[in-house]
Amino acid sequence: MNGSIRVGVVGAGFFGAMIARACDEHGAFSVTAVADAVPEAAERLATALGARVHGGAEALAAADDVDLVVVATPNHLHADPAIAGLRAGKHVFVEKPLGIDADSIDAILAAAEDAPGRLVVGHVMRAFPGVRRMVAQARGGALGTLIEAAGARRRLVHVPADPGDWWKLDRSRSGGELLHEIHELDLVVWALGEPASVVGVVGVSGAPLAHGAHIVDSVTETVLRTADGALGRHSISTSAHRAEWWFRISGTDASVEADFRAGTVTRFVDGAVVDVTGVFDDDASNDSLREAAQAAQAYNTGGPGPLWMRTAVTCELDEIAAAVQGSSTVLTEHPATAARTALRANAVAAEGRQ
Numbered sequence: 001m002n003g004s005i006r007v008g009v010v011g012a013g014f015f016g017a018m019i020a021r022a023c024d025e026h027g028a029f030s031v032t033a034v035a036d037a038v039p040e041a042a043e044r045l046a047t048a049l050g051a052r053v054h055g056g057a058e059a060l061a062a063a064d065d066v067d068l069v070v071v072a073t074p075n076h077l078h079a080d081p082a083i084a085g086l087r088a089g090k091h092v093f094v095e096k097p098l099g100i101d102a103d104s105i106d107a108i109l110a111a112a113e114d115a116p117g118r119l120v121v122g123h124v125m126r127a128f129p130g131v132r133r134m135v136a137q138a139r140g141g142a143l144g145t146l147i148e149a150a151g152a153r154r155r156l157v158h159v160p161a162d163p164g165d166w167w168k169l170d171r172s173r174s175g176g177e178l179l180h181e182i183h184e185l186d187l188v189v190w191a192l193g194e195p196a197s198v199v200g201v202v203g204v205s206g207a208p209l210a211h212g213a214h215i216v217d218s219v220t221e222t223v224l225r226t227a228d229g230a231l232g233r234h235s236i237s238t239s240a241h242r243a244e245w246w247f248r249i250s251g252t253d254a255s256v257e258a259d260f261r262a263g264t265v266t267r268f269v270d271g272a273v274v275d276v277t278g279v280f281d282d283d284a285s286n287d288s289l290r291e292a293a294q295a296a297q298a299y300n301t302g303g304p305g306p307l308w309m310r311t312a313v314t315c316e317l318d319e320i321a322a323a324v325q326g327s328s329t330v331l332t333e334h335p336a337t338a339a340r341t342a343l344r345a346n347a348v349a350a351e352g353r354q
């Protein structure tokens with residue numbers, strides 16, 4: 001416990017605990033309070049970090065020793081703690097996706113509008129150094145006029161043998177794969193800005209456990225267009241035996257592409273590789289990303305997480321601290337664009353199925 005931004009964590013599960021532990025090791029934060037619907041979960045994390053347990057999100061948000069409320073509850077339960085934090089005048093970090101329905105997203109944005117605190121959304125991949133540089137190049141004109149941004153996350157998502165009543169396998173609580181794993185769609189809309197039109201096409205959508213060992217949730221292709229005529233493309237699957245995980249921005253002068261399975265960011269001009277750098281700034285984190293991305297994929301399996309994920313969370317905390325201090329908009333701009341785009345794509349896809 002060493003930094004000046006005092007953190008209250010709501011939701012002490014897999015990712016809330018990971019963020020809290022990373023805050024504890026980061027010079028800018030100290031964790032002072034923890035709340036969880038399961039008292040033992042709150043107690044365990046609070047004890048490990050020397051923090052207090054609060055009965056609920058409202059009490060935690062109102063506490064004098066909390067400057068930043070971290071919301072790491074399941075996806076369908078982000079709105080109440082986020083709004084409580086914003087109404088109490090605190091900065092609020094909400095895990096992705098901001099919400100899984102339009103009403104809760106609108107309610108969080110309305111609370112943020114008049115609030116003194118900042119709303120920061122957990123679009124962690126924006127904070128990867130290589131990705132941040134790609135978008136900075138695009139915005140700085142280094143790629144020429146933007147033509148296209150595209151991203152894909154396609155793999156088999158394995159599930160535990162006995163998952164019980166796990167919210168991540170329930171579309172009504174997770175929002176489905178497109179919302180739950182919103183990362184690359186967010187990068188596409190972050191790079192391009194608000195889409196003028198969205199077309200979503202679902203190839204497969206079924207019961208989450210239909211295939212036993214892995215999730216068959218949805219195979220979604222989303223195509224969008226901006227008012228300037230740039231094109232966005234996004235592809236996601238939990239059922240792809242040929243894995244892909246990448247993000248690309250193309251302009252009239254060059255393309256840049258992050259290949260997360262290789263841990264690299266490559267710049268291309270006229271088909272030729274001009275330079276290759278890392279997704280992260282250190283070799284060990286890029287090696288860890290490469291190793292994890294090429295292994296079988298499963299949602300959180302417990303433990304402290306691999307090195308690349310801890311590095312990613314540290315990069316995210318750097319951006320959260322900068323957002324609180326008003327010196328970065330990386331995680332505050334377009335807070336709802338990705339979630340709204342996913343909802344539009346799902347609606348278009350549902351129409352198409354009728």
Ligand SMILES: NC(=O)c1ccc[n+]([C@@H]2O[C@H](COP(=O)([O-])OP(=O)(O)OC[C@H]3O[C@@H](n4cnc5c(N)ncnc54)[C@H](O)[C@@H]3O)[C@@H](O)[C@H]2O)c1
Nearest residue numbers: 011012013014015016036037038072073074075095096124
């Ligand atoms: N950025 C990323 O890469 C990433 C990775 C994993 C999870 N996440 C996000 O983090 C959030 C949490 O996911 P997780 O994997 O930690 O889930 P989890 O199920 O492990 O943890 C959720 C915790 O919230 C608690 N909880 C439930 N309802 C609550 C309430 N009303 N008030 C307080 N606590 C409550 C649960 O008891 C549990 O401890 C989700 O939004 C998820 O999408 C983000």
